[in-house]
Amino acid sequence: MRIERDPFHPSAMRAAALIGGTWLALASLAVCLPAAAQTADTSTMSLDDVENLNADSAPAASEITPLREQVLRETALPMGSHKGLADRSKVILHELDVRATRLDTTYRFGALVTQKGVLPPVIVEADDAIEGTTDQLRRADAMYRIVIPARLVTMPPSWRDYLYVGLRFKAQADPLPFSAILPKTSAERTYWKDEVELGYKQGEALADQILSANLARLNRDYMGILRYSELLNRGMVSEPQVAVAQQVVTGDTQRMNIGDTLIRVTNHGAFVTDPSKWRVVLAPGAASDAAATQPINASQAVTAPVDAPAVVAAPLAPQIATPQDFNGGRQQ
Secondary structure (H helix, E strand, C coil), rough: CCCCCCCCCHHHHHHHHHHHHHHHHHHHHHHHHHHHHHCCEEECHHHHHHCCCCCCCCCCCCCCCCCHHHHHHHHHHEEEEEEEHHHHHHHHHHHHHHHHHHHHHHHCCCHHCCCCCCCCCEEEEEEEEEECCCEEEEEEHHHHHHEEECEEECCCCCCHHHHHHCCCCCCCCEEECCCCCCCCCHHHHHHHHHHHHHHHHHHHHHHHHHHHHHHHHHHHHHHHHHHHHHHHHHCCCCEEEEEEEEEEEECCCCCCEEEEEEEEEEECCECCCCHCCCCCCCCCCCCCCCCCCCCCCCCHHHHHHCCCCCCCCCCCCCCCHHHHHCCCCCCC
């Protein structure tokens, strides 16, 4: 049996009025919010300008409601963070430019590329390393890993390819929030300022973390290639192999290459695990009449003095950069 509800019953009329009022409020909000949006942005504003944003026409209140607190925090924190990241990035980029000559001298990737255009593999080393599972344990005096294989490059990498990643070259153009979201009372303005300052400090810290991660990756890769050169000089790793194929003409009906040369890496280099094939490298002046290299056993290979790398003349431990080199202008 179907029961018909009287549309003019008082309870039904109150429900309809409530629903209608809700939709009316939502519709009014939808109309007003776009009109309240500002066309300006924060890219050219200072920290004080962001902190002092407010809506003077809003009614005053002595306390901040939980909902308003959440709205203010979710708006102020990102704005302060973006500003802090941009300002700290500007300082870091300036200090990188000041140290450009020193960094160019320290990180000479161009000297590491072979004549065939191959950038050697990156090898990491761990001393007194231990690894294992619940069933077995392995300890080694030294443990080596190839983390990046040898690769062909048309242009050697630069420290700029590492250290500029993630930093802001210009301030992020954050659109100003709706006036209804901005602080309206003295209490809200104080809370807004605190949240902007907190976000600003987080943005500065993020820029420093980005720099530290970039420096760690740069030092790992550069030292890893130098480590490969040392191991190659000892005969503990093989050299990458490159194949070159030349043809007079290649292509199809839509494309033609004349004097086509194909270069590809056929062997990326690998560790030599036979100790009888290792070599000892004598330090300069250690034995003037001795041969530069000779067959040795495994124990001799580990304790023998090491000369400069065979491929590059740079020392294995150059004066690499550290995050502390770029702390100038940091607000503590």
